[in-house]
Amino acid sequence: MSVSAHPGGATGAPRRKFNKLVSNPVFEDYSLRYAPKSFRTWSQYAVFSAALGGIAYLADQAIGGSLAVQFGFANAFWGIIAAAVIIFLTGIPIAYYCAKYNVDVDLLTRRAGFGYLGSTITSVIYASFTFIFFALEGSIMAQAFKLYFGIPLPVGYALGSLIIIPLVAFGMTLLSKLQVWTQPIWLLLLFSPPVAVLIADPHAVANWVSFKGASTSGAGFNPLLFGSAAGIAASLIAQIGEQADYLRFMPDKTKKSSFGWWLAVLGAGPGWVILGAAKQLMGSFFASVAVSHGTTLAEANEPIQMYHAGFTYIFGAGFAALSVATFFVILSQIKINVTNAYSGSLSWSNFFSRLLHVHPGRVVYIFFNVGISLTMMELNMFSILGHILGFYSNVAVAWIGAVVADLVINKPILKLSPSYVEFKRAHLYNFNPVGFGSMAIASVIAVLAFFHVFGEYAAAYSAFIALGVSFILSPIIAIATKGKYYIARDTNYHAGVKHDAMTCVSCGYEYEALDMTGCPFHKGNICSLCCSLDAECHDQCKQPHANPVLYFGTPADLSR
Incomplete structure (x- = not known):
């Protein structure tokens, strides 16, 4: 430049x-712009590795453990699988368009039926995802600080937040190196404990399958509990936004690089949920292992307790197991919270630049996003994790459903949505009822269902309602408006x-x-x-x- x-x-x-x-x-990392070719100097592998390293979090284990404790094995298992299928399928078109046109999910949303100002609400939805999960990951790190160093949780929350800021200030330039360098050791520490447990304890799987947690219905399948479990797991659908923050730096696809390009986009885009679902299942498995080692049900969803129990199968019940578990938890939380802080800064930049017409810089919003997360941690959001994620998933799923419907129906089939991605204010209407309207209607209906307005089954399946309503309404509104509000x-x-x-x-x-x-x-x-x-x-x-x-x-x- x-x-x-x-x-x-x-x-x-x-x-x-x-x-x-x-x-x-x-x-700045071109936070509010198209990522220019001159800046996209990373290889397909580097972008893929950075994006995949961005999901090195333990919230999956915490969520999986919470679902197993709350709903029992069978409902947690099938709820995780159902949510993973939905997240994978919806992530494919979003990852493709963000990588092809080198834009983040906010710029894509503007064009995908929401309009220039209409997408501000989705910026808040996405920013909420980043600070909710920053708070969750920070809580997990603080739990490790408390168990190993004896640091009180409130102090651990602040410490875990402050160490992230200098790492994320340098954006993709540092993030790509951090994720690549730490990936091998992280993968080794991630998979060695479950392998060790399976080798040493032949009854571990049977104990997991029969694990009923706090569920009064036992470990058997219950459609109401399954729906609730799937809805909580579906809150991770907005993770595709963080993957897109990396994918926008993909090099241009050529005939020579086509196979590798597609492999990187699918692996780093929707492919994150394959590892994510495996980690959730691992969390539910380790929750049962932790309980068998004397951990209470109230603490069994804490990853530090899970991995402390897991590493005892390798190092024995002593200082070494706790030390390695603590190192692994801290490494994982640093790897993911730099991504949460980075993505949150992009989203808040987009939001405030449109409403206030000012942009002090992406780095300023890192402090803003981390400040919100720290407040949530100090209010002990980990204790009501399921309720927060269950509510949030209704709005997040409605947003993603509307975007995907525009990309896979309104654009290629109905041809009411232009073929290219236009994100500039000068070419967009402020509001497009296609995406904005379908998301708003679906969110209201789903949230009402979540609060039992339409009965217990609708409450359990409110996230599915959000997805179905937004996905169906988007092409209906596009046909009704004849695509008039896409391009100004x-x-x-x-x-x-x-x-x-x-x-x-x-x-x-x-x-x-x-x-x-x-x-x-x-x-x-x-x-x-x-x-x-x-x-x-x-x-x-x-x-x-x-x-x-x-x-x-x-x-x-x-x-x-």
């Missing part, structure tokens, strides 16, 4: 100036002329053409971020006789 000596905008106002955090691509104005292209970089008339920096738009207010090309932050233009470009000026490029560049 280079600085141009371009003069100010149409009104003679001084050129927009960003602070050093925004102007530094290492810190078309681009005026100069066919056959291709410029790799263009200068923004507002800030004077150069960006790739796909991040630029013609602005009649500033009388020139403007970058997508300056366009988002402009509070004086009053969307002049969308007025009937606006005559937006120019683009160098062709429509084929957008639908590549």
Whole structure:
């Protein structure tokens, strides 16, 4: 990115100036933009490894253990499997479009039926996912601090939060290295305890299958408990957003790299849930193992208790087992919470830039997101984990259902949704009833069901209701509106002329053409971020006789 000596905008106002955090691509990571080719220097393997390293969390084990304790083995097992199938299938189109068009899930959502301002609510939904799970992971780390070092939980919460901030400030540049370097040791420590338990204790699996936890119905299958378990597990559906934060840095797909590109996208995108579901099942298994070692049901869902019990099968019941378990828990929580903090900073940046027309930099929102998470930890959110995730899943599933319906039905089948991904404010309506409307309606119905308004079965299956209603309503509303609210104005292209970089008339920096738009207010090309932050233009470009000026490029560049 280079600085141009371009003069100010149409009104003679001084050129927009960003602070050093925004102007530094290492810190900023193009947080509100299309990720340009010049910045995407990582290999397919590096992006894949970083994205997969981003799911090195123990919340899966905590959730799996909680489900086993609360609902018994059979209901937890089939609930985890059902949620995993839904998460995998819905993750495929989102991962593909984010990797192909090099945008995060927020920019994709704008285009996928929500509109420029309509997607602000999904930014909050996604940001909520990051700070809920940051708080969950931080609680798990604090539990390890307490058991090993004797540090009180409130102090452990603060310590676990503060050590993340300097690591995540450098964005993808540091995250990719951190995840790659720590991956081998993490995988070894993840899988060695269950293997050791299975070898040493021939009755471990039988004890797991018969584990009834606190369920009064025993370990047998119960449709109500199954639905509730699946709904809680489905709260992880928003994880695809964190995977997309890595996938947007995928190199361009070529004929030579096509197989590897698809393998990386599917593995790092929806493929996360294969390992995620295995970890949840591992958590339910270790909950039964921990109980057999004398851990109470109230503590059996704590990963430090699970892995302490697991490592005793390798190192014996002593200091070594506790030390290795503590190291593994802390390593896992650092690996995931840098991702939670990073993704949360992207989402909050998107949210506030649209509503307030200011962008102090992604790094600022790291502190904001971590502060919310720390507050939740201090309020002991771990003790009501199931209730929080069960409620949250209704809204998250409705959002993802609406986006997926647009990508797999409205776009390729109905052809009411344009073929390319348009994320710039200048080309989008503020609200599109297709995605925004279907998500809002589905969320309201599902939340009412969750609170037993429609009976106990509807309450147990509220997440399924959210998915079905949003997925069905999206194409119905698209047909009813004839796709009118997707694109506010078309681009005026100069066919056959291709410029790799263009200068923004507002800030004077150069960006790739796909991040630029013609602005009649500033009388020139403007970058997508300056366009988002402009509070004086009053969307002049969308007025009937606006005559937006120019683009160098062709429509084929957008639908590549």
